[in-house]
Amino acid sequence: MKATQNTLSLTDVCRSYRIGPVTAEVLRGVNLEIGSGDLMSIMGPSGSGKTTLMNIVGLLDRPSSGTHVLDGHDVSGLEDDMLSTLRNEYIGFVFQAFHLLPRLTALENVCLPLVYRGVGRAEAIRRAQAILGRVGMADRSHHQPSQLSGGQKQRVAIARALVGNPVLLLADEPTGALDAETAQEVMALLLQLNAEQGVTILIITHDSSVARQCTRQLRIDDGKLLELPGQDRGADRPPRPLADDGIRDQGAAAP
Ligand SMILES: Nc1ncnc2c1ncn2[C@@H]1O[C@H](COP(=O)(O)OP(=O)(O)O)[C@@H](O)[C@H]1O
Numbered sequence: 001m002k003a004t005q006n007t008l009s010l011t012d013v014c015r016s017y018r019i020g021p022v023t024a025e026v027l028r029g030v031n032l033e034i035g036s037g038d039l040m041s042i043m044g045p046s047g048s049g050k051t052t053l054m055n056i057v058g059l060l061d062r063p064s065s066g067t068h069v070l071d072g073h074d075v076s077g078l079e080d081d082m083l084s085t086l087r088n089e090y091i092g093f094v095f096q097a098f099h100l101l102p103r104l105t106a107l108e109n110v111c112l113p114l115v116y117r118g119v120g121r122a123e124a125i126r127r128a129q130a131i132l133g134r135v136g137m138a139d140r141s142h143h144q145p146s147q148l149s150g151g152q153k154q155r156v157a158i159a160r161a162l163v164g165n166p167v168l169l170l171a172d173e174p175t176g177a178l179d180a181e182t183a184q185e186v187m188a189l190l191l192q193l194n195a196e197q198g199v200t201i202l203i204i205t206h207d208s209s210v211a212r213q214c215t216r217q218l219r220i221d222d223g224k225l226l227e228l229p230g231q232d233r234g235a236d237r238p239p240r241p242l243a244d245d246g247i248r249d250q251g252a253a254a255p
């Protein structure tokens with residue numbers, strides 16, 4: 001029996017861009033269901049619409065048509081303000097180029113999403129420190145990004161993405177700027193967060209060795225999303241209970 005609960009579903013999602021008289025149909029009827037605890041990769045040629053899809057999933061953009069349900073909310077037609085409120089609460093982003101603020105320490109960078117939510121300083125620091133410990137960066141919390149290696153920066157960025165207990169972690173080429181060995185270390189961290197904390201993760205990647213480590217592998221081509229068969233989706237694996245240490249505490253105690 002399937003133990004996972006549905007986190008997100010896209011139904012017949014299309015996205016086209018109009019430039020002057022020309023309309024480019026980038027997504028042509030994408031269907032996607034993400035369950036809580038899924039670990040998914042999306043590959044596809046450059047220009048195939050991976051970032052377009054990720055922007056829609058991450059509430060940075062809206063479909064031209066189709067429906068998008070996130071954690072029970074139909075978000076297809078929401079205004080920008082509402083989208084950004086939901087985005088802040090539900091989504092954590094990790095980018096290829098880390099996007100850490102250079103003048104802030106690792107700890108301050110990780111605190112930021114909580115500060116935006118109005119969490120008090122002491123509580124923000126407590127939760128940021130806990131999550132930095134989880135990604136193996138407790139002893140670097142007072143370093144600035146320039147004092148960290150690429151792999152360490154990405155660990156801090158992952159901590160920042162997770163500190164607000166998102167329902168979904170979206171990573172756009174998270175290992176793309178790293179050498180092979182460091183890339184594998186970062187991938188191992190993502191695998192561990194998924195297996196041990198039940199973090200739901202969607203990774204866009206060009207690297208087939210990264211994709212192969214995910215339990216669900218998807219490909220986008222010609223505007224359509226295809227799932228590669230034969231993967232163990234881990235559907236019978238019950239979601240693990242999550243400790244109250246800043247990774248995820250809401251929604252974890254689903255019946
Ligand atoms: N804001 C935009 N306006 C017009 N065309 C866009 C815009 N964003 C993306 N596109 C086009 O959509 C297609 C898919 O882009 P993108 O999603 O960035 O691809 P990928 O991430 O797979 O490389 C490309 O042809 C790109 O030129």
Ligand SMILES: [Mg+2]
Binds near residue numbers: 050051052
């Ligand atoms: Mg892209």
